[in-house]
Amino acid sequence: MDPIFVYITAKDKEQALFIGKTLVRERLCACVNILDSVTSIYWWEGEIAADNEAVLIAKTSSEKFDALSERVNQLHTYSCPCIVALPVTHGNAQYLEWIKVNLSW
Secondary structure, three states, X not given: OOEEEEEEEEOOXXXXXXXXXHHHHOOOOOEEEEEEEEEEEEEEOOEEXXXXXXXXXXXXXXXXHHHHHHHHHHHOOOOOOOEXXXXXXXXXXXXXXXXXXXXXX
């Protein structure tokens, strides 16, 4: 198993909770952290925009990324949601094993 963390932005905490609970329930990730009320500044349709968002960090494996990304796209209200995978190169062996166990059916 190649562990990854998937960084996802959502329009608000409620949407983040809905997406996060769905991903965990469907075993697409072992855990989701939600960081509420972050400020995002970005280009959108030729202009600079600023919004409050929530961030999800999903702990999963590279093998689950495609299914997780597809599911987030189905659940999300954004036309272009941020869904990016970050490799985990080192970590507590017990925690990485916990992720692996909790991705199993």
